[in-house]
Amino acid sequence: MIRLDTIGKQNGKQIVFIEASASLLRGEKVGLVGPNGAGKTTLFRLIVGEEQPDEGQVSVEKGTSIGYFSQDVGEMAGRSVVAEVMNGAGPVSELMAEMAELEAAMADPEQADALESVIERYGEVQGRFQELDGYSLDGRAREVLAGLGFSPEMMDGDVGALSGGWKMRVALARILLMRPDVLLLDEPSNHLDIESLIWLEAFLKGYSGAILMTSHDREFMNRIVNKIVEIDGGTLTSYSGDYEFYTQQRALADKQQQAQFERQQAMLAKEIAFIERFKARASHAAQVQSRVKKLDKIDRVEPPKRQQTIAFEFRPAPRSGEDVVQLKSVAKRYGSRTIYEGFDFHIRRQERWCIMGVNGAGKSTLLKLVAGAADPDAGTVQRGPSVKLGYFAQHAMDILEDEQTVFETLQSSFPQAGQAPLRALAGCFGFPGDEIEKKCRVLSGGEKARLVMAMLLFDPPNLLVLDEPTNHLDIATKQMLIGALSQFEGTMLFVSHDRHFLAALSNRVLELGEDGHHVYGGGYSEYVQSTGREAPGLRS
Structure with a gap:
């Protein structure tokens, strides 16, 4: 194709x-x-x-026909979410628009003379519209939107009122409904x-x-x-x-190429040593010339091109007490909506809690309560006296100063650290060499997330609270982060939509739902086994 x-x-x-x-x-x-x-x-x-x-x-x-979903979604305003999605459904939406125009023309007395041709055209357009299953378009649009997390109220609301992330979902729904x-x-x-x-x-x-x-x-x-x-x-x-097979094949190919490169380098070194040793002797002139010509004709093997991700290692975090955080009889409301009522939750040292729940269940709210970024309306949230907190919020990148460079940002956070440790830290998180001189305003979302994570982990806390820490991170950086956090000896509380991250790091699961909360012993993999589903709200 x-x-x-x-x-x-x-x-x-x-x-x-x-x-x-x-x-x-x-x-x-x-x-x-x-x-x-x-x-x-x-x-x-x-x-x-x-x-x-x-x-x-x-x-x-x-x-x-090609449908292209990119990160640049453009302007959206002036119609409902469902209308915006249907408007992008290719020929079907164009036929729908023409039918609306023709219907208006049929009802317009000033176009009575052309009524016969308008009716004829309407029949043609309507026939094609039926062929393309156009009358089910609204239902199909709502089905796709529901799958992407939209409530019925959101579907009928103004698309212009949505955040950038929800507009991304609208743009994706348009492409999926188009079925190119x-x-x-x-x-x-x-x-x-x-x-x-x-x-x-x-x-x-x-x-x-x-x-x-x-x-x-x-x-x-x-x-x-x-x-x-x-x-x-x-x-x-x-x-x-699949992707797993690719990673295995790529690793094998790199290993073979590296071995071939090293063998050739050893052979070249041996040949060059012979040439250097005997080039001044007339008795070996023919042999030397032969070997020089041989070297000129050799196809040089290059080492594997792929850059290896530098591993990040934690410095030892100060030890906390056994009781890290206790929530007792906590209530939290937003307007008339109750998120928590009489909620108890206890986090102990070295537990790694993965928080699960459908949209609006209170996942981010719980993290904010634990981190002190929000106060309960009733009840208490108490952190242990020796707890040192590190909090990565969904909008953690907003703390960066636009005109500071990556290095200046790290230096202002850790003024006592020398240049070498900060450069090593920046390299681990994807800012090698001159990349450290980039200004924060030109960084991509992924680069900003990496920089904030570097600042969070350099002076290690013993309680990490992470709200979607893998958003914007590429696969290699995620793997580096998982490797680093798997060695972390402190306590963790996190929300993530990345199942690889969840399975690799959690040893406890808290599921939040309308019928209360449920605690599962073991991590995310055990949660999937015991519930038969990968997330709340999904059928088993």
């Missing part, structure tokens, strides 16, 4: 693609992977014609809670068209794709299989 043949692309001084080739066949579900800045979004833009390759060709089979031959999805799992994520996963698994997608959620990608296309060093390499 779509072919990229030996494409070349350069953005300014950056070479994005060099003679890169790949294909997307009918029905394939492909994951697009590569480090940040490798060119994933550029590839999407080349396919939809928003950019042109400098060399080579991008071919799309005639008649193929090819779905191009650039980070569709961003801004979704775990329930919406699992619904989207099921939708895409059952989708009959082709899919090309990026995602920082390895579990989400692993369950959908049957092929991986990797962008690395300007080339495109295809791997059959």
Whole structure:
């Protein structure tokens, strides 16, 4: 359906693609992977014609419809959420709009002379509208919106009143309702809670068209794709299989290439040593010349191009007492809405609590109460006297000063630390070399999240309260964070929609619901086993 043949692309001084080739066949579900800045979004833009390759060709089979979801959703205002979604449903929405115009024309006395032709055209449009199942469009739009977490009230509300994250969901719903031959999805799992994520996963698994997608959620990608296309060093390499299989194959290929590189380096060193030793001797001149020519003809093996993620290690955190936090008879209300009433909760040392619950159940509110960012309306929240808190809020990036550089931000937080430890810290969190001189105002969401996390973990607390800490983080940084937190000897309380993160780090689960709260011994994996579902609100 779509072919990229030996494409070349350069953005300014950056070479994005060099003679890169790949294909997307009918029905394939492909994951697009590569480090940040490798060119994933550029590839999407080349396919939809928003950019042109400098060399080579991008071919799309005639008649193929493409739906492209990007992180740039544009302006939305002036209509209801459901109307906004239906308006983007391709030919069906265009036919609906024309039918509305024709209906107005039929009721207009001034157009009575043209009534016959208007009625004839209306019949044609209505017939095509029925062929495309247009009369079920409203119902299908509401079904998709419900899957993405919208309540009926939100669906009928003004789309312009939504936050940026909810507008992202509207844009995604438009593409899904359109049901094109090819779905191009650039980070569709961003801004979704775990329930919406699992619904989207099921939708895409059952989708009959082709899919090309990026995602920082390895579990989400692993369950959908049957092929991986990797962008690395300007080339495109295809791997059959899911994301897990790709990581195994890539690690094996890197290991083999490294071994081949080392063998060749050893051979080259031996040959060069011979040449240096005997180049001045006339008796060995022929042998030396032969070996020089041999070296000139050798195809040099390059070491693996992939950058290894630097591991971050915690300094030992001060030990807390056994009783870390106690909530007794806590009540919390927002207006007429009661979130907690008579709520008791006890957190002990080295427990790692994962908080589960549907939207509005009070997950973030609980974290705010524990962190002291919100006060209870009744009852008490008491932290142990030796507890040192580290709190990562959903809007933690707002604390960054736009005009400060990454290094200045770290330095102002830790004035007693030397340059070397701060540079090492920045390198661990994705700011090597000159990257440390970037101003905060130019950082992406992921870069800001990494910087705040670095500040949080450098002087380690013994109680970590984390509200969606993996939002905006790429897969490599998430894995580094999981590795670091798995070595953390303190206590943790967190909310996350990333199932890999939940399973790797939790040893207790608190589920919040309308019928009260439930505690599960063991971590997220045990929760899934005991309940038969991956999140509250989902059918087992």
